[in-house]
Amino acid sequence: MRALQAVTAERADDALLSVRGLTVRFRLRAGRTVAAVTDVSFDLAAGECLALVGESGCGKSVLASALLGLLPANAQTQGTALLADGPRDGTQPQDAAARTGESGRRADGPVDLLAADERTLARTVRGRRIGLVPQSPAAHLTPVRTVRAQLEETVRALTGTPRRERRAAAEAAAERAAFPVGHLDRYPHELSGGLAQRAATALALIGDAPLLLADEPTTGLDRALVDRTADELRRHADRGKALLLITHDLAAARRVADRVAVMYAGRIVEIAPADRFFGEPGPRHPYARGLLDALPERGFTPIPGLPPELSNLPPGCAFAPRCPLATDACATRPELLAGVACHHPDGAPRA
Structure with missing residues (x-):
């Protein structure tokens, strides 16, 4: 697999999907809000598999729903999610609804998934340009x-x-x-x-959509079927398509991913090439290291404590209450720099 560079501040020219500043808030009663996804940015190229991993409730599936316009009415979104031109192999969708959108526009041109209306998403995006393996x-x-x-x-x-x-x-x-x-x-x-x-x-x-979004596609499967499903999804990417794999199954992610993005409390805290993440030198963020240490083959050591409530996030690093490396610096939220959002990447204070 190709070890691709982590997300950069500028849009990648070859990105099939380019997400910038994706934020999702849910309005609750009494004026309360839940920060389900906060300032998420990444690029996904044709032929690439990006695995989005993290504990349940970290915002992975909300992110997927936002990209497909499937959020409930009380959701508010910000940012952009640009889906590039349609099929790049010279083929075009065959039916008229897939070829043109409203006002006769080409439906295979670039589209901002967060700004598109329901008609555009339903008639020209879902199924045709983005295939979905749903969580439920x-x-x-x-x-x-x-x-x-x-x-x-x-x-x-x-x-x-x-x-x-x-x-x-x-x-x-x-x-x-x-x-x-x-x-x-x-x-x-x-x-x-x-x-x-x-x-x-x-x-x-x-x-055979240009982008396949697989949200926990191995749920309920035994190990042999997990491997077979993961391999079939990987073949989708190997045919020049893009795959966004949302999973808590790190073994499946290791089997197929080119890059790994780790989410915690609605934010991406690390994004790295898969061979480095699962091999040497390994993850740089203490939460990402904790995820790997919780695997049976790595000692089955659970991460202490529980994730924070998304309606009551701490002002600084959300992982600090569970982190053995936390210091006073963690009262300030770290930015995602060089692929990691941590004041103590690699176990040492950031210079």
């Missing part, structure tokens, strides 16, 4: 239609495949996602959690 597949499967019917309808909508060829295309998508062909005529409520996850993965792979 049962909520994304139609309960009154079989898996086969949903796959064939998705084949028709995204590729324009003739009716006589849709059955084979649906079965090919199921095979890629390790979904048993013998279960294709079942309804979602007849599936186990793992089978529902694989059905959702098959649906996401059909459109």
